[in-house]
Amino acid sequence: MPIHEKSLIRPENLQTHDELVLDGVDVSGHWSTFIQSRVVTDYNEALEDEIAGLPGGEYIHRCWQCGSCTNSCTVNAINPDFNPRFWIYLIRMGMEDELLRDKDIIWQCVSCNKCTYACPRDVVPEGVMKATAHWLELKGHRPKSPSILFDEVFSEQVFATGKIEEGRTLRGFFKRSGQPLMQDWLVEMVKRMIRHLPLKLLTAMGLANLVRPRTRGWGPARAAIEEYVHEQEAKQRQALGLDELVKAAERNVTARNIADAAE
Amino acid sequence: MKDKYQKVAYYPGCALEGTGHAYNRSTKAVGRELGLDLVEVKNWNCCGAMEVKNIDPKLQTYLSSRVMSIAVNEMGFDTVMAPCNGCYHNLKKAEYDLATDEDSAAVVDRLSTKAGHATYQAGDIETIHALDWIMHSIGEDGIRDRLKNSLQGVKVANYYGCMYTRPRHIFPEKDQGNGSESTSEPHFMDDLLAAAGAEIVDYPLKTACCGGAHTLSDCDTSTKLVINLLRAAEAAGADVIATECPTCHSGLEMHQIRAEKRYDIKTSVKILYFTQLLGLALGLKPKKLGIHENISDAMEFVKERRLG
Numbered sequence: 063m064p065i066h067e068k069s070l071i072r073p074e075n076l077q078t079h080d081e082l083v084l085d086g087v088d089v090s091g092h093w094s095t096f097i098q099s100r101v102v103t104d105y106n107e108a109l110e111d112e113i114a115g116l117p118g119g120e121y122i123h124r125c126w127q128c129g130s131c132t133n134s135c136t137v138n139a140i141n142p143d144f145n146p147r148f149w150i151y152l153i154r155m156g157m158e159d160e161l162l163r164d165k166d167i168i169w170q171c172v173s174c175n176k177c178t179y180a181c182p183r184d185v186v187p188e189g190v191m192k193a194t195a196h197w198l199e200l201k202g203h204r205p206k207s208p209s210i211l212f213d214e215v216f217s218e219q220v221f222a223t224g225k226i227e228e229g230r231t232l233r234g235f236f237k238r239s240g241q242p243l244m245q246d247w248l249v250e251m252v253k254r255m256i257r258h259l260p261l262k263l264l265t266a267m268g269l270a271n272l273v274r275p276r277t278r279g280w281g282p283a284r285a286a287i288e289e290y291v292h293e294q295e296a297k298q299r300q301a302l303g304l305d306e307l308v309k310a311a312e313r314n315v316t317a318r319n320i321a322d323a324a325e
Numbered sequence: 326m327k328d329k330y331q332k333v334a335y336y337p338g339c340a341l342e343g344t345g346h347a348y349n350r351s352t353k354a355v356g357r358e359l360g361l362d363l364v365e366v367k368n369w370n371c372c373g374a375m376e377v378k379n380i381d382p383k384l385q386t387y388l389s390s391r392v393m394s395i396a397v398n399e400m401g402f403d404t405v406m407a408p409c410n411g412c413y414h415n416l417k418k419a420e421y422d423l424a425t426d427e428d429s430a431a432v433v434d435r436l437s438t439k440a441g442h443a444t445y446q447a448g449d450i451e452t453i454h455a456l457d458w459i460m461h462s463i464g465e466d467g468i469r470d471r472l473k474n475s476l477q478g479v480k481v482a483n484y485y486g487c488m489y490t491r492p493r494h495i496f497p498e499k500d501q502g503n504g505s506e507s508t509s510e511p512h513f514m515d516d517l518l519a520a521a522g523a524e525i526v527d528y529p530l531k532t533a534c535c536g537g538a539h540t541l542s543d544c545d546t547s548t549k550l551v552i553n554l555l556r557a558a559e560a561a562g563a564d565v566i567a568t569e570c571p572t573c574h575s576g577l578e579m580h581q582i583r584a585e586k587r588y589d590i591k592t593s594v595k596i597l598y599f600t601q602l603l604g605l606a607l608g609l610k611p612k613k614l615g616i617h618e619n620i621s622d623a624m625e626f627v628k629e630r631r632l633g
Contacts, residue, residue, distance in 0.1 A: 174534035175491035208542035216376035224370035228343040247583040277370040286439035
């Protein structure tokens, strides 16, 4: 069965009849389940280009659907719905609505690179997963995932000081993702640490909280990085046509306001 | 044996100044004991870990290139050693990208010039892992010659994780036969700890993923992956999982506790850095190796087995 027909056998597309006669033939019983026919009209022909325009998605066009990525995938082994091969197929076909059904799990790629190791076509599926997760958020299909919030908290620290301090990253992440810091397992971990960790190390950890570790002479690197980051953000907005989308939305609002005023 | 590894530039990275403190300590202690010299890279910065690449991969390349540039251009080294898999991986990845991708090289050149340091040129320095460093400068025979306290009877599962071997193309020196490291069946840690007297168990998950990239942002996935790793090690009969990455190590420690609290799954396998095990075999005291600084407490185990 071609991979895109997976969607045809979803429960909502199945029709069951207890008693059914077709062309004079009784097809009741176990023949009574039918798959509803459908016509797909809403292709997003730009989808592959949009993903390819984001970092990591550059090589998606090379895929020949061998399935090595999904077969080797760490996350697929614990959640069969996590299917890189299927998503690459949907993106290349432009089947955006189908892709959006999985919008809340695509970010869960753990970057173990088993797919990239296994891929015979150098698609770099790990990169495609990151680009797709990023695309979903840039297009407003879902809020920022915990993964990207963590990446942002972490990267902001690196850009600012050249280094990270793990305690600060952890607190920053929990704050930004709206989670309590006092999670049972973290509390348990700290309890066990305090029980046997030497006082000297605990003091050093406390000090690192107060005095941020930083790379000496980092200032110019910071300025260069920040300038580059702004440029890249603008490029990505352009690749996805986000500025045009915003302008079109603004035009619609203005037109509606004028119409409302005229009434 | 490569004499040039006797003195190398040392890039500990951020984790080794935090949760991986014991790895830093044991790496330095083992180096001293083996007569190897580590000179820390001046004013080093974070390599970008698993995170900056998701903001922009070329920025990660720049961050790693800055470390290599300082080691070669300001300190005159031809080898930089990183004990952290993340740092090691990122420096290797930067090396590959700079050698093969003009756009990456252009971005790195632009950022380096603005930041006021020499642009790193691909091929100017060799990045090695702590495993390469000990394997190629001391080797298995060298460990056997210096053995003071054999790890005999200690059953070890060696866990290498993802970043040490994948993707293959950034590690051109691996899979070359003649005792080179393998990307599908890595064995340097197995070889060194076997030389130290340990009994190496057959561990099928040696390059499986611990979910380290999402250790906080997708805890349930990480815990499930870590449970697999811990249970497989116990099923293989291991007393200890030996690690060579601070992210894997603290991931295993944290999620061992989380599995207990959230899923009521208790495992008792110990988690130690390979440098800690090696140090014990070389006769170093547990405290010198930071064994008391690990989150999972292995001091009792070390005493019980008369390892130090």
